[in-house]
Amino acid sequence: MIRRLASVWHARNLEFLRDRGTLIFTLLLPIMLVVGMGFVFGGPPRPLFKVGVLAEQIDKASNPFLQERYVEFVATPDEPTALHKLTHQTLDLLVDLRGSGRYWVNTDSPKGYIVEKLLLAALPAAQRQPVTGVAVRYVDWLFPGILGMNMMFSCLFGVGYVVVRYRKSGFLKRLHATPLSAFEFLGAQVLSRFAIIATVTTILYVGIGTIIGFHSAGNVALVALLGVVGALSMIALGLTVAARFSSEELVGGVLNVLTWPMMLLSGVWFSLEDSPRWVQWVAHIFPLTHILDGARAVMLDGAGFAQVAPHLLYLAATTLAFLAFGAWSFRWRID
């Protein structure tokens, strides 16, 4: 029995090792995960409090309060944006040190209460401007992320694996012998997967939303529009990956390399607001980032069409680009 097992084990190992593409992507994924996690979670310990400063740049020597330890000072030149963050408790305090020394504190925030004491110890004459606003619950913030992540996996793996399986089995070759064009085939795959995604996402939105008591601050139709364009972009990306390959393992590797960075860097689980600039720049390449940023803006902050239009445009553009590349590089049969 051991001999038979060893024979099969050896043959399978050879198959895996000789499939260079699969091997590379299998090794690449854990390396990328380690590097990615290092960038996201690495660095010095996080400060306890986050204070917004109404200024273009922060000069720590200009004020004793700015030298407090365990406080992260963030330059926030735009006052309405800073106040919005304060009401959602993503800032614990907001100060304006340019003149009279005004500060804003969210009276509903426990951390705001403590950091206010630090401020008044350093600047007793600072003028208090109270605001109110409960923090966005983590579950509410996470809700769009879960929907987006489910959409991403379903679009990429659902389409990618199926097309490769069709190619490997010869079904695509048989379809090629009919009047069906590559664009028609790809279009049918997009629409089929889209119908599934739309149904599942609607069920999840209504079901989970009801369980956690979620109510969208903005127009639900706009959320749906973001979902539609975002799903199309993801499906088109899946088709692009599946356009040529004929090995499920290789496609699995490529899809993992795409999905894991998206899951980590698109803000599914945590905000990347405080990440290095370049990490945020990389994150904005991913369609999932635009789906989530747009959806959160509408669902949590009540943003309108004009505010999420850049996200919609990016998703529409990537859909067209991925589809065009997928149709161009599409192969009906194994070369």
Place this chain on the structure above:
Amino acid sequence: METPILEVRDLVKQYAATTAVGGVSFSVPQGMCFGLLGPNGAGKTTTIEIMEGILPATAGEVRYRGEPQGQRFREEAGILFQKTALQDFLTVRQSIALFRGLYSSGLEVDEVLKLCALEALAGRDSRKLSGGQQQRLLLAIALVNDPAVLFLDEPTTGLDPQARRNFWDLVQSIKARHKTIILTTHYMEEAELLCDEIAIMDRGRIVAQGPPQRLLREHFAEVLLELPRADFPDAARTLSLKFLEASDRIEITTEDLEGTLRTLLAAHVPLHNLRIRPANLEDLFLALTGKELRP
């Protein structure tokens, strides 16, 4: 003169250092069943796949009704590949309906089911069909567009004798509808039964072409006498006979049957197990392509 429905001109297919097809030309008139025969690696499947528009040719061309293959060809051609997988979880009827939807005209699904004797299997999952039933389904799919030309690439390979004969009956009923059929096969009996004209390919080239009976007349004026090897004494080996030795029998070829029989009787060769038969396509095939195993 009527334009042939398919015309192959100087077809070449090159793969790196290998020439799969090395300059093949032939034409197929409307309504003919044309057979491409040859050993493994002769270039039959490559030729037929270029004709089907699946593979691009390195050089040469294929013309359909006098024109390069285009959308009209795709609408009017029916194809049965050597190996084809269908979409999972679909019934026989749904599989046929899927392909019917890809053509602008053709037969009704029920008509195709009846034509291929699949009515009783219409609701069955296509993955749960036997080999013969699976081939009938693939033939049904190839017929959904009521094709003018039907390509059958080794359609009965792997089928049991009953299923094979059943499939031949179906092909003959399609022939009776005046359809043009291009067939590749390893079975000489199949080619002899179904084909009006054959081309024997070897090493990427056509080595003989014509109606089977004419080719047999041209290549074999003799008849074949088969004797069990045990009945052929060593002394008989010195007789002036043209013979070949197989593992279990001796095959004597002669134009003078009576004279050969007299010679054998004179040499006291027992003739009660003697079998006399005319040359068939297999003899022609082996004579033209050799008996050695291909790498």
